[in-house]
Amino acid sequence: MIEFRNFSLTYPTGSRPALREIDLVVPRGQICAVVGAEGAGKTTLAGVISGVVPHMTGGDPTGSARVGGRLLAKTQPSELVGEVGLVMQNPFNQLSGARFSLREELAFGLENLGVNRAEMIRRVEAVMADLGLTALASLSPYEISGGQQQLLAIGSALVMRPAVMVLDEPTSQLDAVGAGLVFDTLETLRARGVTVVLFEHRLERPARYADRVLVLGEGRIVADGPPTDVLTDPRLAEWGVAPLRYTTAARRAAERGLWEADRPLPVTLEAAADGFAAALKSARTAGGL
Ligand SMILES: Nc1ncnc2c1ncn2[C@@H]1O[C@H](COP(=O)(O)OP(=O)(O)O)[C@@H](O)[C@H]1O
Ligand SMILES: [Mg+2]
Incomplete structure (x- = not known):
């Protein structure tokens, strides 16, 4: 469980706090998405949960932040290895620099934890299969594409089987197929009871996968x-977040009386299609079309 109480943080060079009065409880097994404009504090919050901020960046925290009962102010990032997995926004920064193939890179964290060899091989092979990396196993982590490095960074976190996974814009470099593989793994994590905090500036994936936004x-x-409430909030644009086009289209239709009054605004293509089909049907029945 993640628990923040009145937590604020100002970076040493910051003129104003990067995080302000955060009160947040994320229960075990929840998939929680955090959205927000560039500079809103997403990467900072991801860093605090994974122990990187302020231990490695500097910064002055007030209030409290706990993960799995541990007070983060008193916990070094190394103590959180195995408990919190972090996938950073730029996957290149996350390569160990110490291993010469994808397979070895994926095993790196497990070696440091002293996991036995048979178990290590089992976990590495399974993660490579899940993320479509098996054919690249012998390549250097430096000679693959940015998207493949992103999958590798995700794989490196997954093999550790952490209780909490923190994903900071994990699909920014991926095409639709790669992003699909990443979001499929979220379903596996959900089934295993892993707590997931997913940071995104776009709303399509949170709309589809998150329990909470x-x-x-x-x-x-x-x-x-819930995603259906938060992502249809008319104040989204004020907060610097572009609404989903499905929601915008339905809102325009609603303003013209072309959306059923008691139907919530949609956050997925399917919900939008259902809503427009229903509106069309009732317009036909009424003889309007
Ligand atoms: N290491 C750092 N040192 C000083 N200021 C930082 C640092 N990292 C981020 N900031 C500042 O903190 C604020 C939040 O940034 P960030 O957490 O990266 O937001 P996001 O990920 O939502 O774009 C911004 O004003 C940014 O300039
Ligand atoms: Mg960021």
Whole structure:
């Protein structure tokens, strides 16, 4: 479980707090998406949960932040290895620099934890199969594409089987196929009871995969709730987040009386298609078309 109480953080060079008065409880097994504009504090929050901020960046925290009962202010990032997996926004920064093939890179963290060889091989092979990396197993982590490095970074976190996975814009470099593989693994994590905090500036994936969506605006949590409520909130644009086109299209239709009054605005293509089909049907029945 993740638990923040009135947590704020100012970087040494920052003129104002990057995170302000964060109160947040993420229960075990929840898939929680955090969205927000560039500079809203997403990467900072991801860093705090994984122990990187302020231990490696500097910064002055107030309030408290706990993961799995541990007070993060008193916990070194190395103590969180195996408990929290972090996938950073730029996968290149996450390569160990110490291993010469994808297979060895994936095994690196497990070697450091002292996991036995048979178990190590089993986990590495399974993760490569899940992420479509098997054919690349012998290549250097430096000679693959940015998207493949992103999958590798995700794989390196997954093999550790952490209780909490923190993903900071994990599909920014991936095409639709790669992104699909990453989001399929979220379903596996959900089934295993892993707590997932997914940071995204786009809303399509949170709409589809998250149990809960938070919006960060200038370091504060400005909205928190089920995806269908938060992602259809008319204040999204004020918070610097572009609404989903499905929601915008349905809102325009609703303004013209072409959306059923009691139907919520959609956040997925399927829900939009159902809503427009229903609107069309009732317009036909009424003889309007
Ligand atoms: N290491 C750092 N040192 C100083 N300021 C930082 C650092 N990292 C981020 N910031 C500042 O903190 C704020 C939040 O940034 P960040 O967490 O990266 O937001 P996001 O990931 O939502 O784009 C921004 O104003 C950014 O300039
Ligand atoms: Mg960021």
